[in-house]
Amino acid sequence: MPVASLFRLITLAAIWGGSFLFMRVVANPLGSAVLIEARVVFAAITLFVIALYLKKKLKFMAHSKHFFILGFFNSALPFLLFAYAAQVLNVSSLAVLNSTAPIWGAIIGAVWTKTALTKNVVIGLLMGILGVSILVGLDVSNIGENAVLPIIAAITASLSYGIASNYAKNAPQVAAFDNAHGSMWASAIIVLPLLFFFPARESLTMDIFTSVVLLGVVCTGIAYLLYFRLIADLGPSSALSVTFLIPVFGILWGHLFLGEEISLNTLIGSILVIAGTMFVTGFSWKQMTGQKLAAKGID
Template sequence: MTAASFVRLLCLAAIWGGSFLFMRVAANTFGPAYLIEFRVGFAAIALLLIAFYLKKRLSFLRHAKHYLIIGLFNSAIPFLFFAYAAQTLNASTLSILNSTAPIWGALIGFIWYCSPLNSHAILGMILGILGVAVLVGWDAAKIGKESILPITASLMAACSYGIATNYTKNAPQIPAFNNAHGSMWAATIWVLPLLPLIPMRAEPSAFEWSTVVLLGVVCTGLAYLLYFKLVSEVGPTSALSVTFLVPVFGILWGNLVLDEPVGLNTILGTILVLAGTMLVTGFSPSRLLTKSVQKVP
């Protein structure tokens, strides 16, 4: 991994960590449905403009079923669940619960494809569950029973990412950019019927509108492009390391911008969840570092 790739990796983690901050700021005003409709809508428009510039044709109708499935499980469902949870939970907690997605992916793969789970993966799942228990126990004691549904929603959002990951293993071979672009339009279609059912809760301020625009254009549309650029440069395994950096930035932004406390439970929960995720995915920081040193020109 070159220095430029490493900087891109840090930027992507910082951007995705910031998405939980922006949702936390805007969720209580926009409500889950409008917040996510604007998020995926702005992302779709941004990617459309980029597609025009790069002269990339989407052919949405040709692969409509595929885009609708990806848009549902990789965007609409998880975004809505996290937006709902952001009305109650801290940005740091949201980012940590999000990092359980690879654990859900391995568990769903075991159930769906009968993919074997080795002892490391099983131990990783146990550590991940313990990490979530630490976070859940603290938030439940601090917030009360009101935290149960938001925490469950966050875990279901991560589970939805796991479903999307397993689906893509046998999905049509479509360019990564088209997957990102098409899934955003599909997610826009999925969320649209919810707008009359879940109205805005208040009139958004100019600052809240700016956070939603950033959430859509930067944290969703442009972040996808940055991620796929990393995959092409360093491969999917090395790009996966962004999963372990997102909670760090989620905690950092929450503390710096919203003055969210960073307690012992946050640190311990993060360590347990990330350690579990590393075991489940087989990710090794030392092996990545060795490869990175070898690739430096």
């Protein structure tokens, strides 16, 4: 893998791992609805400014149905569910549960196409379930019954990502940048009515405002640009390797900034989930680097 692509990959994983840190910090004072509306609006504005610079015109009305479906399953619903979960669960748990998305994607894909799961997918699924069980067991024992619904919410959010990825494969042909840009505006419209029922719980402070801006601009808007660049440089399969690195940074940021304990259960659960995801996606570091070398004519 080229050094530039490796740097983008690690940077993206660090940014997306940080998104759970910011959600953990501001989810309780703002509540899920206000937090996520601010996140998607800031992300949409960021992508709008970039679109103006790149002279990319978004044809929102021409693909409005597509943007609303993608915005609901890929942003609005999972963001809201993770924001709800972040009010109770720690950063490590959120990041690890998020990394199960490819496993759900593979299962939904098999149902969608009516094809049997392969041996590796089944092995990966079992490893993922075991890893989540270890992690979930730890959270329930530490937090109590209050952790059950947030855990279910986080798993459902990852399931939603799996639905979105399978929908995108069969969706109208829309440029990746337009998908991100259009779906963010659609997400903002979807979440907006919730603000009337779930207002902010505390007054806005500079720390909360800064966290929300970073979450929307950096962890959502700019992160999408990095991800699209990785897809262009390495292909979608290799770009998915960011999924395996996000829990590492989630655990690290939670420990460094919030003092979260890195227990043996957290490490074991994380390793099992990441390994299971690798089995499900058929990911191989050797294959990924080999493909890049072959493309350059190097044996």
